[in-house]
Amino acid sequence: ELGKVQGLQWFRIHYAYPNRLSDEMIRAIAETHNCAKYLDMPLQHASSQLLKKMSRGGSSESFGRLIGKIRAACPEIHLRSNFIVGFPGETEEDFLTTYSYLAALPVSYLHVFPYSERANTYAVDIHPKVDGMQKSERSKMLHILSDKKRRAFYESQLNKTGNVLFEESTDNGLMEGFSENYVRLAVPYDPLLINTVQPVRYKSIMDSGDVKGEILIVGR
Numbered sequence: 001e002l003g004k005v006q007g008l009q010w011f012r013i014h015y016a017y018p019n020r021l022s023d024e025m026i027r028a029i030a031e032t033h034n035c036a037k038y039l040d041m042p043l044q045h046a047s048s049q050l051l052k053k054m055s056r057g058g059s060s061e062s063f064g065r066l067i068g069k070i071r072a073a074c075p076e077i078h079l080r081s082n083f084i085v086g087f088p089g090e091t092e093e094d095f096l097t098t099y100s101y102l103a104a105l106p107v108s109y110l111h112v113f114p115y116s117e118r119a120n121t122y123a124v125d126i127h128p129k130v131d132g133m134q135k136s137e138r139s140k141m142l143h144i145l146s147d148k149k150r151r152a153f154y155e156s157q158l159n160k161t162g163n164v165l166f167e168e169s170t171d172n173g174l175m176e177g178f179s180e181n182y183v184r185l186a187v188p189y190d191p192l193l194i195n196t197v198q199p200v201r202y203k204s205i206m207d208s209g210d211v212k213g214e215i216l217i218v219g220r
Contacts, residue, residue, distance in 0.1 A: 012036035030074035037181035042082040046101035047094040078182040079107040086115040086135030088126035108153035110146035164200045166193045185213040
C-alpha cells in the first residue's frame, strides 16, 4: 500500500471516475494518513439526455449520492468536478438544470469547459449548435459559482491547521503552497521553506482568494 511506503510524505489521487470509486477506496482515502484529501471527479453535465449524447455513463442522481458518501467519510476533503457547457443540443433549460444542481452540490471547486467542436467526431452531426455568446455567458455563470464555492470551502477551513508543501515561487514577499486538502496557502517568504512541508494555521482569506497562513513550528 502507498500509505506504508517509507519516506512518502503524501500522495494524491488526482482523477477518479465515479463508477470506479468503491466504498473501499473511499475508506482508504479517508483513513490513509498520507493520502491527500482531494479528488477530481468528472460528471460533465446534470442533464441525463445530454449525458447520453456525450456517451457518458452514470447520472446526476448517482453522482450526488457518491459526493454525499465521500463528504460523510471525509468532511475536510477538497472535491473538484468537471463540467462542459455548450454541448450541441444544450438548451437553456438544460443549462439551468445543471446550474441549480451544482449550486446545491457540496463540491469545493468546478472546472468548467466550454464545448469546442472537433472535426471527425460524432458530435459534429448533433444539432442545434450553441452559439459562442451563449457558451461564453454560461461558462461565466459557472465560473462565478465555482469562485463562490471555493471561497466557502476556504472559509470553512479558517482557524484550522494543516500541513503545507511550499513552492519556490514568491510574490509580494509571500510564498505559496498547497495543503493536504488542496487549500492554497501563503506565508511570508523564507527560502529555507522551499520544498518543505510545514504545519500552518489558516488565518484569513486574501484579496487574491488564497488563504494567508501562520507557520506554527518550523521544522526543516
